[in-house]
Amino acid sequence: MLPQTPPDPPDLTRRLKKLTSILDVTKAMSAERDLDLLLPLILYEASKVVEADRCSLFVLDRERNELWSKVAQGSKNEIRLPVGSGIAGQVAQTGEIINLPDAYADERFNRTFDTLSGYRTQSVLCVPMRDANGEVTGVIQSLNKLSGRPFDSEDEELLLALGAQAAGAIENALLHEEINRLFEGFVSASVVAIESRDPTTAGHSGRVADLTVTMARALEHVHTGPYAHTRFTATELQEVRYASLLHDFGKVGVREPVLVKAEKLYPHEMEGLRSRFQLARKDLQLQSYRRRLAAVKLRGTHHLAEIDAEEDERLLKDLKHLDEVLEFVLTCNRPTVLAQGNFERLHELRHLRFEDSFGQERPLLLDREIHSLSIAKGTLSEEERREIESHVEHTYRFLSQIPWTRTLRRVPEIAYAHHEKLDGTGYPRAIPEPTIPVQSRMMSIADIYDALTASDRPYKKAVPHQLALDILKREVQSGQLDMELFRIFIEAEVPKRALKDFRG
Amino acid sequence: MLPQTPPDPPDLTRRLKKLTSILDVTKAMSAERDLDLLLPLILYEASKVVEADRCSLFVLDRERNELWSKVAQGSKNEIRLPVGSGIAGQVAQTGEIINLPDAYADERFNRTFDTLSGYRTQSVLCVPMRDANGEVTGVIQSLNKLSGRPFDSEDEELLLALGAQAAGAIENALLHEEINRLFEGFVSASVVAIESRDPTTAGHSGRVADLTVTMARALEHVHTGPYAHTRFTATELQEVRYASLLHDFGKVGVREPVLVKAEKLYPHEMEGLRSRFQLARKDLQLQSYRRRLAAVKLRGTHHLAEIDAEEDERLLKDLKHLDEVLEFVLTCNRPTVLAQGNFERLHELRHLRFEDSFGQERPLLLDREIHSLSIAKGTLSEEERREIESHVEHTYRFLSQIPWTRTLRRVPEIAYAHHEKLDGTGYPRAIPEPTIPVQSRMMSIADIYDALTASDRPYKKAVPHQLALDILKREVQSGQLDMELFRIFIEAEVPKRALKDFRG
Incomplete structure (x- = not known):
């Protein structure tokens, strides 16, 4: 040349x-x-x-x-x-x-x-x-x-x-x-695919990512307080975005029925319980006819009308009682907060028995049913709550397998801490305040806000913006959420700026 | 300087x-x-x-x-x-x-x-x-x-x-x-996460990818026949690898119970059926006692022993019959191929009735249960088979959302055709031979081979290498699979070279 x-x-x-x-x-x-x-x-x-x-x-x-x-x-x-x-x-x-x-x-x-x-x-x-x-x-x-x-x-x-x-x-x-677009597109699409298992949380991860990144950006305008010097570079914003987008990825490891549980007993459990009550009704009827036969044997056929009348009355009473017990059980099954008395009444019901078709005496309510029906808040038993909570461990394990580039290497760690609380009562590790990354603290606020305000969950209705802030404020006051970040969340109007369908 | x-x-x-x-x-x-x-x-x-x-x-x-x-x-x-x-x-x-x-x-x-x-x-x-x-x-x-x-x-x-x-x-x-390693790591990890929902297919996608890529590489040594000039570049191999790795990604959109269905009735359906038989037994007992009472009324108490004896015998017979019906239903529930006669007997059982605890007459077997129990092959009903088959559509929709790079742009199309057959009987589109990409043809062979030889599936046992080849050969002979590719699959010893735990 x-x-x-x-x-x-x-x-x-x-x-x-x-x-x-x-x-x-x-x-x-x-x-x-x-x-x-x-x-x-x-x-x-x-x-x-x-x-x-x-x-x-x-x-x-x-x-x-x-x-x-x-x-x-x-x-x-x-x-x-x-x-x-x-x-x-x-x-x-x-x-x-x-x-x-x-x-x-x-x-x-x-x-x-x-x-x-x-x-x-x-x-x-x-x-x-x-x-x-x-x-x-x-x-x-x-x-x-x-x-x-x-x-x-x-x-x-x-x-x-x-x-x-x-x-x-x-x-x-x-x-x-x-390649960056490919990676990002794949991550987003797989998050959507996994969220589709639980229709009530569709879009949640994307919104949490938008809220968290908007909050991280808002820190730029903060010149006082503990975050006066906290700034995020473009790659750090990308890191917190991926961590937010993927924070619930581990839900793929939680069984579907638990994810979408709407009442304290699963539908199939309720079906089994109803069948048992049917059987118990039938048993009352059978016992009644056995008694009638025995009475006739003793008192003679001329007392039959009298015996039938007595037994009809007794059977009616017994069936009515049984039906009331079922009614009560159905009430307990709903995801409301039970009055203390109900627990006692539930536990009394433990002693009810009936005879199955092989003459075997059986409990009307199984221990595990009483256990589930006694759930005081929501619809999840302690074990099920732990299973749901295990999604954080699944998320962490999943993210840790991935060979993140140097600039994204903290993604697993940030996602891991999104359910930790500043007072050390969070999960899965219950780690203390200083060890919770600021990114995870922001994500906690975004996560709770979206869980509250987004479309209905099985166990609670969507909460309006202001009420959600009040609920968050209570968690701030009890020392669980970061006060300064919550202040920034409100002052910078993070939800309004981050969410397309914001209704304030 | x-x-x-x-x-x-x-x-x-x-x-x-x-x-x-x-x-x-x-x-x-x-x-x-x-x-x-x-x-x-x-x-x-x-x-x-x-x-x-x-x-x-x-x-x-x-x-x-x-x-x-x-x-x-x-x-x-x-x-x-x-x-x-x-x-x-x-x-x-x-x-x-x-x-x-x-x-x-x-x-x-x-x-x-x-x-x-x-x-x-x-x-x-x-x-x-x-x-x-x-x-x-x-x-x-x-x-x-x-x-x-x-x-x-x-x-x-x-x-x-x-x-x-x-x-x-x-x-x-x-x-x-x-970044390539990051993308690849993310894809692999999410495939593993999604496969974990169905333990019987763990590792399947990775093995199909290894088999398909090994087969694609083997084409390099083919100098005759229709694939004499088919060669794959490094990026084309990468493309077919991603298509194989992700071919079952859409299973995330199939309900878990359907994915892992081991018998014709779901466990909770079987529980419901058993309860109904219990209720029917109880009903037989109740009817028997009603009859006894009626007989005593008619014939007097002095015939009671006689009446009881007659009724005991009848009740025993009736209960035995009912128990045999249940026994038969349990047999039908297993994933075996039914003899034609059984369908008829199942359909006769449609007429069996009992009285529930409210005096309502009910069928002993529900229509949908008879429908499910009549499944002639495997454990899936037509609707469930369609739901499972819909995973290909889900996969395609998922992959089509992703902004693939130019060199990977055929990933969706290749994965989409992995259940198509050369004779046009495949799914979901039943497209004809010339429109099925060679990559998908290779993937079909790899997919079937691995489904047959891998660890047990709910409805069939793992099949040894040689028997799997025989089964594939039958599909080749019936015009469903590509004969030349199957020849290469065998001659190049693809399974032996591709699979770590190959047992030939």
Whole structure:
């Protein structure tokens, strides 16, 4: 690409300097994986190296056979051009350099941009960017050589050289973006898939992520108190976002019936209990007829009407009592807070017996049923609550298996602590305040807020925004949640800013 | 970095040429994201640019404060050195160039490698590689200038320049590896998490992926038949691997009890049925006592013993019959293939009735129970089979949401067709042969083979290798599976090569 017969030393030296500066720029470009920062950097350096007033860069979209430009110096919108149209389109199509001393004298030049922007293009140098295989991947275009003269062959070489390096850097940045988008897309989709098992929590993880990240961002405006100097970088925000998005992933390890349990007894348990009451009714009837037969044997058939009347009355009373017991059991089954007396009455019922069809005496209510029906709050027994709570361990185990990149390495740890409480009463580890990461503290507030305000859960109705804040406040006052973070949560209006369907 | 007062033109020209070649190399380096290919490329170019006999490159591992080298020309193992030790370790520590005309004259030089390899190091030039922030990220070392003279200051500059570019390329390749590993790790871990819902299929997806990729690789050695020219690139292999790994992901959308159904009636259905039989027994007893009372009324108490005897006999007979019906139902409940007669007998049982505790007449067997018990094969009803089969739709919908990179864009499509059959009898779309991708055809064979040979499923025992091949062969002969791929599956001994716990 460089001339074989070199010109005079000053020229060589200048060219050497420029090549060296391209090498320096290349290094800076290869380190910049954010396309929004990389493209301006390339344009800035391109303008410098060919001493142009401004530059623009177009990336080739082969599938749509278009050129697109995310940034053109002096313009902010994305521009799309068909390949073949205008100077840039021509270069993309042919792969040949176009170097015009006077753009307006060339019919391929499209004056629309000048007309729209009021800019006056004089000289134009447009070169293809090629990847390592020599394929054109875009074009880079310089406008108006500062000296007022046309761009020369040295400019062509230098811009070509810079464009080649830029092509590699852009390809890397695009690939980086692609893989990041792939990872993020996969994480989100699998969270949605897992949440679909429990329709009452659909969208919960996404909302907790939005709330937590919004809160983390709000810390930037905090200049007093314990978090005056707590700031999150872009990668730290990404880390807390993944931790929030995945905090309930372990629920995949909790049995479905437990996840969606709406009453204290499972539907199949209730069915079994009802069958037993049917059997007990039948037993009362059978006992009654046995007694009638025995009475007739003793007192004779002439007393039959009398015996039947007595027994009918007794049977009716017994059946009514049994039906009342079932009624009471059905009341206990609902997820309300029981009055203390009910526990006692439930425990008295433990002694009720009936005879099964094999003449075996059996309890009317099983111990485990009485145990479940005695649940004082919600619908979950201690064991079931532990099973639900085990999702945090599952989440942690799941996340710990994943080879996080260095910048995301705290994801497991942050998610692990989202049910810990500052007073050491949380789960699963009941760790003390200083060991709970600030990210997890924020996530706790977001998690509880969303659990309260989101669409109905089996055991409680959705709570309005203000009431949710009151409930959170009580947890703050009892020393479980972080007071300062809760203050920021309210002051920065985190729910309003984070949630699409916020109703305050 | 370049001298301010340039030497004579020939020197300048040479330097210009070398800088240009560094730019070319940089472009090649930035396109190479596979570290195993990038490192040799760097070493080759470094040797060329400073005219050295060989070069080596060490990457700095800050966490362990060590240098590691994946490749050193002439050696294959990974080498690890503590920072500070030897020439390379010194350069990594100080960030200063070391240029030795005679390595053996310098006490920092470690002769071990020479002793081990029989190589004789004379001149050494070792320079730091720095990232865009100026941080040392490794060192690059050239041995034995070919001219026999020491390395000069121009070599220093050039190697430094090349090292700087190499640092960026290495950083990019490492990052690329990191994110790929993260994505892959996340995919594998979530597949394991979802498979854990159905313990009988644990590890299935991973094995199907191994089998399918092994088969795809085996195609390389096929030079005849329809797949003589079918070859898979590294990224295509990755694509088929992800499709296989995720082919059952949609099972997360299938209800757990259906997934693990072991008998024709669910446990809770069986419990309900047993309760009903208990109630029916009790009913027989009650009816018997009612009849006794009625008979006594009619025939008088003096016939009581006689009546009791008659009724006891009848009751015993009736109860025995009922118990036999239950016994028969239990037999039907097992996942065996029913003899045709049993269906008829089951349908006759439809007419059996009993009286519940409210005097209501009820069927002993519910229609849906008879329906389930009549399942001719396995344990799943038509609706349940459809629900299980719907996992393919769920998988496809899930995979289609994910923003796959260009090289992985066919993952959804490949997974979608894994239950299609060549004769158009597959599901969910029953598409014809030409529209089923070869990747899906391979996956079908792998999927069926593993389903047959892996640890017991609820409805059938694990099948030995040879029998599995016989079953597959039948499906090939009936035109469902691809004959040529099945031939390759056997000839290339795919299971033996792909599966860790293969037992043939």
